[in-house]
Amino acid sequence: IALLSCTASAAASLALKVDGQAVVAQLMQLAQWSDDPAPAVTRLIYTDNDMKARAYVQQLMREAGLQVREDTMGNIYGRLAGTDPEGAAVATGSHTDAIPGAGAYDGTVGVIGGIAALRALGEAGFKPARPIEVVMFTSEEPTRFGLSCSGSRAMAGLLDSACLDTLRDVNGSTYLQAASAAGYGAASTAQMVAGARRTPADLAAFLELHIEQGPELEKEGLQIGIVTAIAAPAALRVRFSGDGGHAGAQLMPLRNDASLAAAELALLVEKTALGTGVVDTVATVGSWHIQPNAVNSVPREAALEIDVRDIDGPRRDGVLAAIKAEAAAIAARRKVRLAVETINQDPPAACGAQVVAAVEAAVREVGASSKRMVSRAYHDSLFMAQIAPTGMVFIPCRNGWSHRPDEFAAPDDIQRGIEVLALALAQLAGD
Amino acid sequence: IALLSCTASAAASLALKVDGQAVVAQLMQLAQWSDDPAPAVTRLIYTDNDMKARAYVQQLMREAGLQVREDTMGNIYGRLAGTDPEGAAVATGSHTDAIPGAGAYDGTVGVIGGIAALRALGEAGFKPARPIEVVMFTSEEPTRFGLSCSGSRAMAGLLDSACLDTLRDVNGSTYLQAASAAGYGAASTAQMVAGARRTPADLAAFLELHIEQGPELEKEGLQIGIVTAIAAPAALRVRFSGDGGHAGAQLMPLRNDASLAAAELALLVEKTALGTGVVDTVATVGSWHIQPNAVNSVPREAALEIDVRDIDGPRRDGVLAAIKAEAAAIAARRKVRLAVETINQDPPAACGAQVVAAVEAAVREVGASSKRMVSRAYHDSLFMAQIAPTGMVFIPCRNGWSHRPDEFAAPDDIQRGIEVLALALAQLAGD
Ligand SMILES: [Mn+2]
Ligand SMILES: [Mn+2]
Ligand SMILES: [Mn+2]
Ligand SMILES: [Mn+2]
Numbered sequence: 001i002a003l004l005s006c007t008a009s010a011a012a013s014l015a016l017k018v019d020g021q022a023v024v025a026q027l028m029q030l031a032q033w034s035d036d037p038a039p040a041v042t043r044l045i046y047t048d049n050d051m052k053a054r055a056y057v058q059q060l061m062r063e064a065g066l067q068v069r070e071d072t073m074g075n076i077y078g079r080l081a082g083t084d085p086e087g088a089a090v091a092t093g094s095h096t097d098a099i100p101g102a103g104a105y106d107g108t109v110g111v112i113g114g115i116a117a118l119r120a121l122g123e124a125g126f127k128p129a130r131p132i133e134v135v136m137f138t139s140e141e142p143t144r145f146g147l148s149c150s151g152s153r154a155m156a157g158l159l160d161s162a163c164l165d166t167l168r169d170v171n172g173s174t175y176l177q178a179a180s181a182a183g184y185g186a187a188s189t190a191q192m193v194a195g196a197r198r199t200p201a202d203l204a205a206f207l208e209l210h211i212e213q214g215p216e217l218e219k220e221g222l223q224i225g226i227v228t229a230i231a232a233p234a235a236l237r238v239r240f241s242g243d244g245g246h247a248g249a250q251l252m253p254l255r256n257d258a259s260l261a262a263a264e265l266a267l268l269v270e271k272t273a274l275g276t277g278v279v280d281t282v283a284t285v286g287s288w289h290i291q292p293n294a295v296n297s298v299p300r301e302a303a304l305e306i307d308v309r310d311i312d313g314p315r316r317d318g319v320l321a322a323i324k325a326e327a328a329a330i331a332a333r334r335k336v337r338l339a340v341e342t343i344n345q346d347p348p349a350a351c352g353a354q355v356v357a358a359v360e361a362a363v364r365e366v367g368a369s370s371k372r373m374v375s376r377a378y379h380d381s382l383f384m385a386q387i388a389p390t391g392m393v394f395i396p397c398r399n400g401w402s403h404r405p406d407e408f409a410a411p412d413d414i415q416r417g418i419e420v421l422a423l424a425l426a427q428l429a430g431d
Numbered sequence: 432i433a434l435l436s437c438t439a440s441a442a443a444s445l446a447l448k449v450d451g452q453a454v455v456a457q458l459m460q461l462a463q464w465s466d467d468p469a470p471a472v473t474r475l476i477y478t479d480n481d482m483k484a485r486a487y488v489q490q491l492m493r494e495a496g497l498q499v500r501e502d503t504m505g506n507i508y509g510r511l512a513g514t515d516p517e518g519a520a521v522a523t524g525s526h527t528d529a530i531p532g533a534g535a536y537d538g539t540v541g542v543i544g545g546i547a548a549l550r551a552l553g554e555a556g557f558k559p560a561r562p563i564e565v566v567m568f569t570s571e572e573p574t575r576f577g578l579s580c581s582g583s584r585a586m587a588g589l590l591d592s593a594c595l596d597t598l599r600d601v602n603g604s605t606y607l608q609a610a611s612a613a614g615y616g617a618a619s620t621a622q623m624v625a626g627a628r629r630t631p632a633d634l635a636a637f638l639e640l641h642i643e644q645g646p647e648l649e650k651e652g653l654q655i656g657i658v659t660a661i662a663a664p665a666a667l668r669v670r671f672s673g674d675g676g677h678a679g680a681q682l683m684p685l686r687n688d689a690s691l692a693a694a695e696l697a698l699l700v701e702k703t704a705l706g707t708g709v710v711d712t713v714a715t716v717g718s719w720h721i722q723p724n725a726v727n728s729v730p731r732e733a734a735l736e737i738d739v740r741d742i743d744g745p746r747r748d749g750v751l752a753a754i755k756a757e758a759a760a761i762a763a764r765r766k767v768r769l770a771v772e773t774i775n776q777d778p779p780a781a782c783g784a785q786v787v788a789a790v791e792a793a794v795r796e797v798g799a800s801s802k803r804m805v806s807r808a809y810h811d812s813l814f815m816a817q818i819a820p821t822g823m824v825f826i827p828c829r830n831g832w833s834h835r836p837d838e839f840a841a842p843d844d845i846q847r848g849i850e851v852l853a854l855a856l857a858q859l860a861g862d
Contacts, residue, residue, distance in 0.1 A: 052631070059469055064806065087765060099725040100722070100723040100728070101723040101731070102723070142725070142726055142727065143561070143725055146726070148727070209595050213677045213679070213680035214679070214681070214682075215685070231679060235681060243832075243835070244834060244835045245831070245833070245834065245835065246644045246711065246833045247715035247740070247834075248644070248662060248664060248713060248807040248808035248809060249643070249644035249645035249807045249808050250645075250713070251645075251710050252701070252704055252712070254831075255681045256644075259697060259716060260716075261698060263695075264694075264695040266690060266694040267691060267695065267698075268696050270683070270688070270691055273683055274683055279682050279683070282679060282681075282682060284678035284728075285690060285691075285730075286678050286724070286725050286726045286730060287721070287724050287725060288690060288721040288730075289563070290718070291531070291532060292530055292531040292532040292533070292719075293531065293718050293719060294574055295573055295666055295715075295718045295736035295737075296572070296573065296579070296715075296834070297530060297715075297717045297834045298531070298715055298834075299716075299717060299719075300532070300835065307678040307679070307726050307727055308724075309679045374687055376679040377677050377679035377680045378679060378727060398748060400676070400681065401676060402677045402680065403675060403723065403725070403727070403728040404674070404675045404679050404731060406639075
């Protein structure tokens with residue numbers, strides 16, 4: 001990867017014009033396709049609104065002069081051709097799916113902004129040696145099938161198709177069925193997953209632009225976060241089962257209420273995360289499913305999904321072990337049955353040194369204030385890092401909020417982030 | 432109501448034939464119409480399966496020689512004519528709707544069994560003075576709109592149509608919209624509610640056959656429960672709201688996780704109910720709704736529905752007050768917003784002395800073992816008691832279980848309950 005060691009001179013000579021207002025207007029247009037009323041954005045993969053968002057992304061790619069293609073998983077690529085016919089691609093991108101009641105910026109800034117960056121490079125007459133690609137990844141969010149980053153996992157060869165086949169959405173559909181109904185998919189899940197595969201040989205670098213989803217940049221008055229590592233996430237599924245009964249007739253001493261076991265565990269999860277004494281440990285019971293979930297029935301089943309992250313892998317694994325032990329103790333005490341399943345326990349990712357250097361050079365070039373930082377949220381970058389030197393560019397977001405309707409990033413910050421992204425991509429692609 | 436003081440001689444002379452096996456077969460047929468796979472029964476009002484169950488109930492009423500009519504709320508009546516043209520009716524009945532994952536006996540025994548009782552009376556050549564009606568009440572369960580006993584509340588003039596208009600199902604439909612789509616309803620909610628109204632003048636007595644939904648009869652080896660009072664139920668809706676955030680990026684000290692406030696309150700509800708030291712106090716957090724309910728989001732909102740019952744009204748109200756106070760304390764401590772709403776706080780009902788006496792006479796006539804007891808579950812009888820002398824006949828159910836797929840009542844117990852019901856109705860109706 002000798003080309004990566006080129007100087008910043010190529011990029012420095014570019015007269016880049018990024019139209020931040022146009023990008024914001026495109027983000028607002030994208031936010032209209034939502035299953036919940038504005039300002040909330042809810043967009044689950046392969047739904048009608050997702051398909052409309054995908055058509056819009058492809059339209060923007062074409063308007064930016066990019067070659068469009070889709071793969072079997074529904075990842076969408078826009079490509080700026082390179083002058084070196086042998087060159088492995090430099091890629092950017094993010095996601096446009098949104099969890100229920102989310103906002104307009106998470107993921108979308110990296111997709112719409114990535115397209116704007118490639119458009120600006122093309123319009124400035126930049127002829128990259130390597131091709132530059134912008135990717136809209138399929139299903140970064142785990143909403144529909146409980147699995148995050150399905151598009152990037154498949155690209156990196158890290159998606160087990162037998163495991164994917166065991167997942168169902170609320171309608172009982174498999175991933176392959178949902179993808180096929182949307183016009184993607186293949187003859188089998190294995191073929192669908194293999195169809196999205198990229199290799200280190202055809203990918204020289206990956207760089208994602210994203211809102212910070214945390215308060216640090218805003219609090220410190222900084223414009224750009226240069227990500228050096230992505231925190232190690234893990235998720236557990238815990239299911240307590242009791243005997244249920246009628247809320248009026250089942251007397252208190254005879255109950256084994258599954259929801260109360262869940263309540264105890266949720267409070268314990270909080271206590272354990274706080275107990276490390278380190279602010280980098282976070283643990284969340286984000287998903288609760290109670291059965292039969294009727295006011296006049298003692299809960300018979302409580303299924304929790306628990307998310308634990310840390311920038312330190314072993315410390316995070318200690319928290320996971322403590323949660324599992326406590327779940328067993330609660331189940332024994334409350335006489336409920338227990339099933340625990342590890343949904344994922346991915347390793348942390350370190351960013352590529354040359355990618356970080358290209359971002360730092362771009363930050364200097366635009367004269368932005370910045371700091372190096374750790375990403376605490378899940379990103380497709382985590383999986384792209386397994387097959388290519390990877391980095392991330394963060395911009396501030398109001399109050400550190402995301403995954404909520406009032407998520408917000410300022411137009412100036414978005415424009416600056418796109419400029420940094422474009423210059424760094426240009427440097428990584430060479431001329 | 433002088434006719435109610437007639438002796439049991441009329442009934443005693445009847446050669447009643449109740450076919451318990453046929454009733455069980457009808458119950459099993461009814462259980463087929465379910466939104467969940469057998470043996471679970473899930474039947475929400477006005478759904479396809481509910482409409483099929485309603486058609487079947489009407490068919491059985493016609494086969495039993497009864498005159499069928501429906502009212503604006505969707506209550507279904509089958510009527511055995513009386514010889515006294517001025518006579519107010521004697522009624523029986525129960526419900527066929529079922530909460531998610533329930534069983535085949537709750538409510539249905541009183542509807543199918545009520546039809547069988549009237550059929551047996553007719554076939555025995557009994558000519559009642561008063562007409563006898565069997566009712567399938569609309570929506571005894573609170574599943575679709577959060578309101579229990581909508582049919583019997585409307586009959587008793589205890590359903591506020593302005594309040595009913597504020598309720599929505601998960602699709603955002605009003606009760607009137609859902610009823611109208613099913614072929615019921617009226618030009619307005621007020622007219623729909625008024626259309627179901629019954630008055631003390633046209634209703635002489637009400638008697639409901641039901642499974643016990645508790646373990647007492649089975650444990651004591653008794654065949655019939657003669658209900659003398661129905662426990663006082665109440666329900667609260669508590670909503671905690673926080674700021675949400677990303678499960679990876681939002682650091683623990685900055686969170687105000689609404690689900691953890693809910694978890695604390697749920698444990699407190701249990702503790703408060705146990706704290707009265709009286710086995711008759713029961714309190715349940717049966718319904719949990721967490722938003723956005725995604726594994727990677729800090730819960731922003733947690734809505735709980737809390738059911739509190741007691742045979743002693745003031746003691747129950749003390750538990751309600753303690754729960755409200757604790758919810759406020761938790762909200763202040765965890766810096767979440769709080770909204771508390773009383774869904775219902777109905778008074779306990781005492782059964783009519785003449786109805787209880789008619790049941791006791793019928794129990795003697797069939798030679799059943801029995802005891803007087805209190806009903807701890809909600810029933811349409813609670814509201815019918817506001818406009819007519821009311822009673823209930825309980826039969827044992829296995830382990831006291833209900834609201835679960837393995838709910839079960841033995842065919843012999845069902846047949847005996849129907850015999851007691853028929854004889855008591857005959858006595859109340861006179862000849
Ligand atoms: Mn997200
Ligand atoms: Mn994202
Ligand atoms: Mn019930
Ligand atoms: Mn019932």
